[in-house]
Amino acid sequence: MSTRAGGVSQGxxxxxxxxxxxxxxxxxxxxxxxxxxxxxxxxxxxxxxVHGVEVLRLRPEHAEPGATIPAADASVSTDPALGVAIQVADCLPVLFAAPAGVGGAHAGWRGLAGGVLENTVAALMEAAQCRAADIHAWLGACIGPAAFEVGADVLQAFGVEPSEAGAEFFVYRPNAAGEPRWRADLAGLARRRLQALGLAGIGGGHWCTVSEPSRFFSYRRERLGGRMVAAISLR
Known part of the structure; x- marks a missing residue:
């Protein structure tokens, strides 16, 4: 996964x-x-x-100059010449490695609640002809639980009622105006879903993009700042 460093952009x-x-x-x-x-x-x-749940199977034509790439929030590759690249600023990137294929998913709360991780694992299993138990997942940097303020609609998207006290992965913390708000653990929500799939291993997910401005871009902190990438290829 990239950070702010190492490129040629200015300002x-x-x-x-x-x-x-x-x-x-x-x-x-x-x-x-x-x-x-x-x-x-x-x-x-x-x-x-587009904050959706579609998974793109990468093919050689996608690497041709001027190629039109379909909108999707995840991709899988079984070709060592084609690398999976997931753009992020605060949403969670998740990379997947199997013996004969790789994948990646852009998991903001909408995509995560909609099943983008489950769809990516299913697509990788089909493309690489493997089992879930053959796949390793790695969670990159995203907005951390101390910074990710959400409303009741996000809780409900994950099947959690706002009236539930001490809901797992959601901490109740009203804003300055006294309006109901929660702090959400995006990486924790993703990790729970991945564990349910029976993967071989799950790592990462310990970095907050918002709290480390010298290291990461953050959409919430600087809307017109940059974007990072989490990428993986098959050797």
Missing amino acids: AHASMNIGRAVEDDPAAVAENRAIVSRALGASAIFMPQ
Whole structure:
């Protein structure tokens, strides 16, 4: 997973911004994405992400110059030449490794509640002809539980009623106006879902993008700042 460092962007996007929709110099973004591909040893395939649950199976045509990549929030690859690339600023990136394939998912609360992780594991099992018990998952940096303020709609999306005191992964903390708000543990919610799938191992998920401004970009902290990437390829 990238941090702010190591790229060529300037100003608010310094220096490793890989996002095209944040008013950065397009040439700088292209070079930063090329840096990612060189580090992977594969063409990093960036998708238009829409906070959904669709999974894209990467194919050689996706790496062709000027290719139109379908909108999706996850992808899987069984081709060592095609790398999975997940853009993030506060949402959770989850990478998956199997013996014959890799995958990645963009898991904000909407996608997570909708089943993007489950869909990605199912797609990787089919593409790589493996079992869930053959897959390892790694959680990257995301907004941490001390910073992720949510409303009742988010609790309800995960099947939690706002009236439940001490709900797991949600801490009740009204805002300054006394309105009901909760602090949500996005990585914890993801880890619980992954554990239910019976994966071989789950790691990561211990870094907060909001609380480390010198290390990570954060959409909540700086909306027109940069975007990071979590990427993986098959050796």
